[in-house]
Amino acid sequence: MLPVLFAVRKMSKRNKNDETGQTKPFCYDMLLTVFFMARNGQMDFSMMLIFVFFSFEIFASVEPISDSAHVLSIIEDAMDQLDALKKENYIDSDGKDIPLDHYDIEFRHVNFGYDSRTILKDVTFQIPEKTSTAIVGPSGSGKTTICSLIARFYDVNVGSIRIGGHNIKELTCDSLLSNISMVFQNVYLFHDTIRANICFGKPDATEAEMIEAAKKACCHDFIMELPNGL
Numbered sequence: 001m002l003p004v005l006f007a008v009r010k011m012s013k014r015n016k017n018d019e020t021g022q023t024k025p026f027c028y029d030m031l032l033t034v035f036f037m038a039r040n041g042q043m044d045f046s047m048m049l050i051f052v053f054f055s056f057e058i059f060a061s062v063e064p065i066s067d068s069a070h071v072l073s074i075i076e077d078a079m080d081q082l083d084a085l086k087k088e089n090y091i092d093s094d095g096k097d098i099p100l101d102h103y104d105i106e107f108r109h110v111n112f113g114y115d116s117r118t119i120l121k122d123v124t125f126q127i128p129e130k131t132s133t134a135i136v137g138p139s140g141s142g143k144t145t146i147c148s149l150i151a152r153f154y155d156v157n158v159g160s161i162r163i164g165g166h167n168i169k170e171l172t173c174d175s176l177l178s179n180i181s182m183v184f185q186n187v188y189l190f191h192d193t194i195r196a197n198i199c200f201g202k203p204d205a206t207e208a209e210m211i212e213a214a215k216k217a218c219c220h221d222f223i224m225e226l227p228n229g230l
Helices: 002-014 025-039 045-086 143-150 173-177 194-198 207-216 220-224
Strands: 105-114 117-127 158-163
Touching: 025 045, 105 143, 117 143, 117 158, 143 158, 194 207, 207 220
Parallel strands: none
Antiparallel strands: 105 117, 105 158
């Protein structure tokens, strides 16, 4: 009986639940039943072995079905979310491609918050073009939020934001972002060439424009020292 118990123990470890580390209840029930029947003479020892070993093999085949059902429920939820997105309107559906002749940025009595948390309340300021403005404040005070609102990653709850005299809601997102360059605290590089990363915001940029952008970012010399340069 000891060799059998040792073999069952090894098979039980193989059928451990990955999350809880406990043997599946199905295996426990099957093992207890066949051992009880064998002990009371209701089952031959050879038949008991057959039940023990086949119970694990059968369960190993059935278990993926249960896992698949769980995955299917996740997929169904994801598809429902995608269907909900299809019913939403584009944020710039009423926007137009408007060329800007100047680039002053103005906030007019802007209120904004994430869900029930208010971040900006009655914020009004103006940033003249060709000037540098520092926004200073503690973490969570709305510095990044202001930049996100200028790029229209979100819409304000109250008030308006204007660039070049135009409410940013008058522009398409492509038209708006073609006039904005942003570097956030979390920077990502795409798994592509350096050239592709630099020209991501303007795929049709010329060679001279790409080099000029690299120089303004103070990375041109570093890039040219790489084996393949740009």
